[in-house]
Amino acid sequence: MNQFEQLLAESEKDNIIVIEKHFKSRAKGLCKGNKIGLSKTLTTIAEKSCVYAEELGHYYTTVGNIIDKSKIENRKKENIARAVAYNKLCSIPMIVEAYKNGIHDRYELVEYLTITDKFLDEAIEYYRSKYGIYTQYDGFIVKFEPNFGIIDPTII
Numbered sequence: 029m030n031q032f033e034q035l036l037a038e039s040e041k042d043n044i045i046v047i048e049k050h051f052k053s054r055a056k057g058l059c060k061g062n063k064i065g066l067s068k069t070l071t072t073i074a075e076k077s078c079v080y081a082e083e084l085g086h087y088y089t090t091v092g093n094i095i096d097k098s099k100i101e102n103r104k105k106e107n108i109a110r111a112v113a114y115n116k117l118c119s120i121p122m123i124v125e126a127y128k129n130g131i132h133d134r135y136e137l138v139e140y141l142t143i144t145d146k147f148l149d150e151a152i153e154y155y156r157s158k159y160g161i162y163t164q165y166d167g168f169i170v171k172f173e174p175n176f177g178i179i180d181p182t183i184i
Contacts, residue, residue, distance in 0.1 A: 030073055030077070030142050031073075031077040031081075031117055031141065031142040031143070032073050032076050032077040032080060032142065035077065035080050035081060035084065035116070036080075038084075039064075039084060039087075042062070042087075043062055044062050044063070044064055044084070044087060045062060045063045045064070046063075046064050046065075046066065046080070047063060047064070047065045047066070048065070048066050048067075048068050048070075049065055049066075049067070049068060050067070050068050050069075051065070051067050055067065056069070056070060056075075056079045057079040057080065057082065057083040058083070059083045059084075059086040059087050062087070064080065064083045064084070064087065066079055066080060066083070067079075072144075073142055074138065074142050074143050074144045074147075075144060077117060077142050077143060078113065078117065078143055078144050078147040081112070081113035081116045081117050082109050082110055082112075082113040083109075084112065084113070084116070085108065085109030085110060085111070085112030085113045085116075086105075086109040088112060089105070089108045089109055089112060090105040090108065090109055110150070110154065111154060113147075114147075114150070114151040114154050114155070117141060117142075117143050117147070117151075118137075118141050118143055118147070118148060118151045120155065120163060120165045120170055121165060121166070122141060123137070123170060123178070124165050124166055124168050124170065124178065126140050126141065127168065127178040127180075132178075134148060134176065152172055152176050155170070155172055156172035156173065159172070160172075161173040167180075167181060167182070168180055168181070169181065
């Protein structure tokens with residue numbers, strides 16, 4: 029089961045309805061009540077996973093219309109929803125687990141996690157702003173600067 033299917037199964041428990049449709053706007057996803065719309069322009073499972081995870085973040089954490097990004101409160105809500113998505117699709121434990129399973133470069137990582145390159149870049153930036161230049165998990169060092177990578181202290 030890929031990430032998108034796992035998200036669908038999880039959200040089914042919360043009675044969330046998913047609809048794929050053409051939007052009048054350029055939005056890739058929208059959430060209203062217990063309905064999440066995904067744009068039919070999303071062509072890959074990775075794209076659908078990333079957009080759907082963010083819309084789930086909106087479902088679980090924000091209420092109301094936050095389309096106007098000129099309002100600081102709306103930008104804050106957007107960031108909260110994105111943080112939910114990063115933690116659902118490429119959390120630090122998931123990244124370390126991928127490394128333990130033989131995934132050693134970012135291209136393998138995005139394929140392994142079924143996410144887009146852009147989503148990984150945004151997640152890395154989020155974690156860098158949260159943790160600084162690195163964090164530790166399960167004996168491994170996940171570094172964000174100067175380059176993203178995993179360091180296994182047992183092989184240093």
